[in-house]
Amino acid sequence: TDRANLIISVEIDEHALYERKLTLPDITEKLEAKLKIPIYTEGYTLIIHPKEPSLGSLVQLSRNLKKVVLKGIEEIPRVVIQKEGPEYVLYTEGTALKKVLDVEGVDPTRTISNHPGEMHEVFGVEAARNSIINEIMSTLREQGLNVNIKHIMLASDMMTCDGEVKQIGRHGLSGEKASILARAAFEVTVSHLIDAGMRGEVDELCGVTENVIVGQPIHLGTGDVHLVVKPQV
Structure with a gap:
């Protein structure tokens, strides 16, 4: 960067161009398209002037120049x-x-991504489901934890059963629960209770979490029996 003359000079390595299968016109065309300014060449040297003849514009141009991807995938x-x-x-x-x-x-x-959303976009919801299972199991194994894969499969099925990938959180599965207390038990308890009170929602106490919170038997197994028959002796 020549701050006295307000220009940027870029020396191009001819050998590096050959290795990357690039040409000088390819580079100038790419830079002009990205920077929106003309690029001048003197042999294998690029001369770049900022749009405005000021030091601030020169510094900003230098920063933008370093971000330009000449070849490959930008992401x-x-x-x-x-x-x-x-x-x-x-x-x-x-x-x-x-x-x-x-x-x-x-x-x-044989090409995969550890981003379930991207797997869903490219390969579909079944691929996203398998991606979630594989990534969770891989993380657990790295920590030396042995968890039955059926638990992970159940969670991944819940996350993808609607054809979309949903998170397990207040913006996903937990936030969609019908029970007010079940939603409040996960995150932002006060907000859930205030919102439910403003809407006049009623919790029927049908699930496990809400019954545990209020301290009454769960409607499962022996907790679901209301009639007891005493056999005659």
Whole structure:
């Protein structure tokens, strides 16, 4: 950055261009499209002037220049290569599954994302369900916890049963419960109770959580029996 003349000079490595299969016109075209200013070249040097001849514009231009992606997928800043058995697997920082599948050489049948929402968008709700199960089980195993997969499958089924991926929280499954006390038992207790009071809602106390809160038997098993027959002796 030449602050005296208010210009930015970029020296291009010819060998790096060849390795990345880029040309100088490719770079200038990309920069002009992103920065919305003309780019001048002198050999393998790019000369860039800010729109306004001021130091502030020059500094901002320098920041914007560093963010321009010349080649590759913008949402993925870094890739780590690991050898697993006889094959090499790529792990990315960031995710853009739909764009990755368009890359030549990528096997779509063995490419996944740990983002359930993205898996749902690209592959459908069943893939999102499997993604939730795999990610939760993987996290539990890393912590040395042994949890029966059926519990995780039940949770993932509840999260995806409507064809969409819902969170387990007040904006998802817990917030959709019919019981006021069950909703209040999860998060933001006071807000749920105030909202229910303003609407005049009535809790029928049909579930487990709300009956435990009020201290009465749960309507399950022996708690669901109202008639007792005493056999004659």
